Each structure stands twice: as structure tokens, then as C-alpha cells.
Amino acid sequence: MGPVGPVGPVGRDGVASGIGVGELDLDGLGGDVLSLTPAPGGPPLRPGEVYVLVRLRGRPVGTVLGRVGEDADMAQALAAAAREQLAGFLSGAPPGPVRARADKEAAGGGAVRPGADTEGPACGGGSGAGVPRVSVVVATRERTGQLARALDSLLGQDHPGHEILVVDNNPATDRTRALVERRYASHGVRYVVEPVPGLAAARNRGVAAARGEILAFTDDDVIADRRWLTSLVAPFADDPRLGCVTGLILPARLATPAQILLESHGGFTKGFAPRHFDPHRPPPGEPLFPFTAGRFGSGANMAFRADALRAVGGFDPATGTGTPARGGDDLYAFARVVVAGHRLRYTPEALVWHHHRESWRDLEEQAYGYGAGLTAYLAALIGRRPALVPALLARVPHGLAHALAISAHRTAGEQAVPGEHGARTHPWPRSLSRLERRGMLYGPLGYLRARRLVRGHRPPWEAAR
Structure with a gap:
């Protein structure tokens, strides 16, 4: 097509x-x-x-x-x-x-x-006592226009104090460095380079360079709501077992058919009610917990307790955009933190506006990448934690049904906004469903290829010891 x-x-x-x-x-x-x-x-x-x-x-x-x-x-x-x-x-x-x-x-x-x-109490802020130090990590590569827009929104946050790190991943030019030094260094924004290609490797470099107790991550194609960081970080002050918090992602523009189609069938939105995920109390109706990490949130809007993220090795460098695995770095981190015994919370008050990809070709690549990232993340989880194999095998029947369901052809009435309105229908094309499933089949192979490329690579905070 x-x-x-x-x-x-x-x-x-x-x-x-x-x-x-x-x-x-x-x-x-x-x-x-x-x-x-x-x-x-x-x-x-x-x-x-x-x-x-x-x-x-x-x-x-x-x-x-x-x-x-x-x-x-x-x-x-x-x-x-x-x-x-x-x-x-x-x-x-x-x-x-x-x-x-x-x-x-x-x-x-x-x-x-x-x-x-969903379940959980109404989402407010934390108690406000002892606001933790926060580092915001933005990984980027050759997208200075979008990056500038994102950094402007991060500098406008109402959080009482935070640092911003820009991680330039495998740069081909010096444009990102020049932008940060010219416009943002005077505001305290720090520039870091990660030569190893891939979003996970870039985020790990940010983890190593960060000084905060809480590490917040967003992408270069978002605009953060003014209260984003305060809302994302506040829950950590109230719950010492909390390892990760994710937030709400809404479309910044719905200007093209591809953007509308993506949002009409879910987009990145996880709803408007707060949710808690506790490894000691698996949520009802979630037979695949904690392997359905995509329900926790998305990488454009997430924060971790720094000690918890470093203790599990950070992000797997063989996952993520920019590697043969195509994605899955955020899913891996969510699951690893939960498997390690930490709670996770989704809070819709922590809002960012995401610029969805615009063209049909972009949407095709995104559908394939979603499928590949999902199974690549599972391969990464098992590869790094073989003890999880029995638990994963026990969930195989449910897992297959889930994979088929999320990649199935969908009619307009099966999703809410903005899928069905007026007399028009917005079905999810079968061609995109096929691409998602092809991506799922490819994901483990892509992960193995990526893992060979980063063989011997250690998290930067460990390599520095």
C-alpha cells in the first residue's frame, strides 16, 4: 500500500x-x-x-x-x-x-x-515532603527541530528543581551539540554523547550521567505539560516500594490520515484513571502479568527510582529503536523493575503531547516495529533472566491469544476516540495487522542480531568502576 x-x-x-x-x-x-x-x-x-x-x-x-x-x-x-x-x-x-x-x-x-x-485512588500529587532530586533524560539523533520544542517545554516545568540531559546517539553531525551549546547550556542543559547505536544504549548513558534520585525519560518528539514532571515524580515520595511511574500520552496533532488512524485505535493513551501494579498482588484479569508490559505505559513518559533501575542493569542495549530489535527497551525496563519486586504506578496527571508520525509509510514501519519490539523484549527478558522461563511457558496459551488480539484487523466500533464518529469508519487495515504479526515473528531474531552487536557491552555506570 x-x-x-x-x-x-x-x-x-x-x-x-x-x-x-x-x-x-x-x-x-x-x-x-x-x-x-x-x-x-x-x-x-x-x-x-x-x-x-x-x-x-x-x-x-x-x-x-x-x-x-x-x-x-x-x-x-x-x-x-x-x-x-x-x-x-x-x-x-x-x-x-x-x-x-x-x-x-x-x-x-x-x-x-x-x-x-481501572482501579486505584484518585491521582493527586505526593505529600510534597522531601521532593527528590530529578534528572530528565532525552535521547535524540539528528532531530534538532523537534528536540528544541521538547527542551523548551522541559525548561518550563513547575518542578522546583531538575536537571536535563540530552543524549546524542551515534551522531552523524554536530548539529545537536551546537543546538544545546548555543541555546540551552546556559539554562543548565547538559550534552552527552553515546556512540553505540540504539535508544536503550542512549538511555543507559543518560542513567550513568544523571545525578538525580529519580530518572525521568521522555522523547524528542513530545511537548511536556507544565506540571508533567511534578506529577510524574510526586508518587515516589509517598511509596518507598515504588520503582517506576508512567504517565498519559496524547496526540499533539491529528493532521494526517496516518495520525488519526493510529490514535483511533489506541495510540499511546492508557486511560484517565490511575493504576497500580504490584508484583505481590497481580492485578485481576491480567493472566499475562508481568509480561504484558505495554499496559504499564510507554517510553515517552516514564520515570524510575535510580537505584532500582541501575540494580537491574538499566535498559538492555540490544533493544530499542536504532537496533535490529526495533523496539522493546521500555517494556524490558518496566518488566525487570516489577520482577525485581518494585511497584509500578500509572498516573494520568503526568501528561505529554506526542507528535505522531505523519505518513502512511511511517505508520507501516511503526506497526512492524511494535510487533518486533514486543517479542524482542520477551526474548531479552528471558535471555537476561532465564529463571523466568517456566512462568513464561505457563502463560503461552494466553500469550498467543493476546498477540493475535492486539494485532488483529479491527473495525471502527471497537475503539473509542476518534475511531467512530459521524458516518465515517476508521478500520485498522489488514495490511497493518499483517505487518505487526510479521514483526512479532522477526522480533527474537532481531534481538539476537542486536545482542551480537553489543556483545561485551556493559552499562556505563558499571564499566566506569
Whole structure:
């Protein structure tokens, strides 16, 4: 299948393009509109289809997609949709249907994804006592435009004190170094080079160079919400057994069919209710725990207790983007920390806006990489911890069913936002399902190839001893 063009009325698979993305803040569900703004770094909102993060006095609670007419008051129309769809969820009753009407004249349909199937108390901050030192690690390679946008958002954090490290992975030019030295070194941003190709190796270099008790990781293609770091780090102060915290990832733009299709079938979002994962109390309904590490979160928004991450050897350098394994470095770290006995927490208040890949070719590569990264991570976990083989074998039947389910052809109605709205359908193409499954078959082989390339490589903090 060839690439989809940039922005047009409808893409190749019936996917409309050009959905506006914004934030709607309400003074309580029944209260006034406090603000309606475009997503950070995004274009102004215009009539048509609009996808918004709904906040209640700043707290993220759900997403709504609506079609707003030319003559409608956009803020009031989207607020009405939010009240209709979130009322049941926030009152404890089952959420309403996925279709939403912004108002009788202006909204053609929409959906909300409030994440009501999870457990745990409402997510607040930590106690605030003894705020730990934090290092933020951003691995990058030859993407200075995106990196600058990410660093600007990190410098605007409301966290009382943190350092930022840029890890330049196997650089081909000196552009990243020049950017950091010219624009960001005066703000305390540190520049580090990792010559070994691969995201995991780059992150390990950041782990070695970091000075913080907590190590936060994000990517160069995100914009961090102002309270991202405070919300991501606060839970560590309240729970000494907590080893890892992950957060919410939303799309910064939905401008092309590929971006819309990815988000309509899940994207990176893990819902709007906090969750706890405890190795001593496996979550109900999770027969593959802890091997379904993708449910914990994603590498663009994660933090670890530094001692816990270093104790398990950090990230496996034979995984991740930039290696033959294609991915899986974040999944490996999540599972290793949990297997070592630490708790993990997902908190939706720690928000970053992610710039999804734009072209159809990008989406094809992403589908293949997801499949490869999943099985590469499992190969890495078993290769590094052979004692887990019996537990993994016991879960093989469930694992096969899970793998087939996550890579299956999906119709539009099986996902919420923004999959089904109006009269259009956004099915997940069979071609992408096939690519995911091919990636799964390739993943262990890719990992073995990558492991040969890094044979003898030790984590930088160990090699320095």
C-alpha cells in the first residue's frame, strides 16, 4: 500500500484528515468554561472536527471528539459534549454511549475515553515532603527541530528543581551539540554523547550521567505539560516500594490520515484513571502479568527510582529503536523493575503531547516495529533472566491469544476516540495487522542480531568502576 498524502478531505482508508486538537478546562463538570486552547504548539482551533482533552480545574479526566459548526460557540459546544459523556463516569455510574453531540445544530458526533476500567485512588500529587532530586533524560539523533520544542517545554516545568540531559546517539553531525551549546547550556542543559547505536544504549548513558534520585525519560518528539514532571515524580515520595511511574500520552496533532488512524485505535493513551501494579498482588484479569508490559505505559513518559533501575542493569542495549530489535527497551525496563519486586504506578496527571508520525509509510514501519519490539523484549527478558522461563511457558496459551488480539484487523466500533464518529469508519487495515504479526515473528531474531552487536557491552555506570 502506498503512502497517504498529507492533509485532504478523506484518506486512502476512509480516514478523514485535519482534526483540530485542543484542551478544554471546566470549573467542574457543570461549571463554566475556564479555557479552550489549542494543543501546545498546535494551530488555532477552527470549526469542523475537534478533539479535546477535557480538564476539570486543570485535572485531565477524558477526551471528547465533536464536529463544531461554523456558527457555533466552540467552547460551549464542546463543553456540552463533555458534560453529556463524562457525567456518568464521574458520578460512578457506567459511562454513556461513545457518540456525543456538541449541540443539536453544531455537533455531528463524538466519543469520550475516560478509562473507567481501572482501579486505584484518585491521582493527586505526593505529600510534597522531601521532593527528590530529578534528572530528565532525552535521547535524540539528528532531530534538532523537534528536540528544541521538547527542551523548551522541559525548561518550563513547575518542578522546583531538575536537571536535563540530552543524549546524542551515534551522531552523524554536530548539529545537536551546537543546538544545546548555543541555546540551552546556559539554562543548565547538559550534552552527552553515546556512540553505540540504539535508544536503550542512549538511555543507559543518560542513567550513568544523571545525578538525580529519580530518572525521568521522555522523547524528542513530545511537548511536556507544565506540571508533567511534578506529577510524574510526586508518587515516589509517598511509596518507598515504588520503582517506576508512567504517565498519559496524547496526540499533539491529528493532521494526517496516518495520525488519526493510529490514535483511533489506541495510540499511546492508557486511560484517565490511575493504576497500580504490584508484583505481590497481580492485578485481576491480567493472566499475562508481568509480561504484558505495554499496559504499564510507554517510553515517552516514564520515570524510575535510580537505584532500582541501575540494580537491574538499566535498559538492555540490544533493544530499542536504532537496533535490529526495533523496539522493546521500555517494556524490558518496566518488566525487570516489577520482577525485581518494585511497584509500578500509572498516573494520568503526568501528561505529554506526542507528535505522531505523519505518513502512511511511517505508520507501516511503526506497526512492524511494535510487533518486533514486543517479542524482542520477551526474548531479552528471558535471555537476561532465564529463571523466568517456566512462568513464561505457563502463560503461552494466553500469550498467543493476546498477540493475535492486539494485532488483529479491527473495525471502527471497537475503539473509542476518534475511531467512530459521524458516518465515517476508521478500520485498522489488514495490511497493518499483517505487518505487526510479521514483526512479532522477526522480533527474537532481531534481538539476537542486536545482542551480537553489543556483545561485551556493559552499562556505563558499571564499566566506569
